[in-house]
Amino acid sequence: MRSYIIERVVCDGYVRERVELSAVSGLSFTAYVLIPDGYEQTTIPAVLAVHGHGYGSREIVGLNFDGTVDENPPGIHQHFALQLVKRGLLVIAPDIVGFGERLLEADLTEDGLAPSSCYKMSTQLLMLGKTLTGLRVMETRLVLDYLASRPEVDAERLGIMGFSGGGLISYITAALDERLKAVVLTGFTSTFKESIIAVDHCICNHIPDILLYAELPEWIGLIAPRALFLESGEHDPIFPKQGFLQSVEDIRKIYEAENAANQLSSDLFPGVHEISGRYSYDWLAETMI
16 A cells, blocks of 8 residues: 655644555545554554544544644544544544545535535445445555554554444454454444334445345454444434344354353443443553553
8 A cells, every 4th residue: 555644743642643545546545643652662552443424534533624623522423533542542544435535526515514425426336336335444454454564553453443334334344354353333333123224324334235144233243252342322313222232132142152252342321323432442442452
């Protein structure tokens, strides 16, 4: 993967780099890398932070869409990449295709805050026998290659945390790539029956034929026996409570069959479709470090 640093900013407790990456010929994108202070010459664990629907990686690293520092209370993403770097983890937050600066030109508005290019990209890729999720997962795995190659990173201690649509990308990436030793899925875990089928969702959540093989908990269960934390809001309207609880129960059975029940944790917190992090941030740091 081609890469180069285009920005380096010293922040309070960490350094923020912005790097440009290219995984596909003719298609480049940026990612933020947050490097905690104090690691000195040793290598440290690293986490890939995957944002959901919104304005891209800046939304999770504490910046506004225009790159200025966001001094307002954080939104549903809770600036979660900052929460992880503050716990001593190196974090990479790539821009996911179809959001923020990676909107299609046809979807750009004057303020740059069009919701997404998911519909146009999904439907056009389907006509080619491909999916938007497939493109996003492919790029995420190549970001993981880049992350593992950085000199500060211990390539044996890699994790991933994804919120909402970022949870979709994260679970598939983790199922395919065993380099990921710890996984946090937040605002995503459910059953297809209770969420994707029952609730109006972005088209990017729909993958042809997936239900012919398994329900969502079984797909997430492919991560077993590696460490997995599942988090959801009790009043999340698009990933409802009952679907989350059923999914946790089904995934727990898979982990028990793998003799890895102690590797699975979950939290149903009093909230809506948002990140909590009340247990998951520390769990991830403790699991990785």
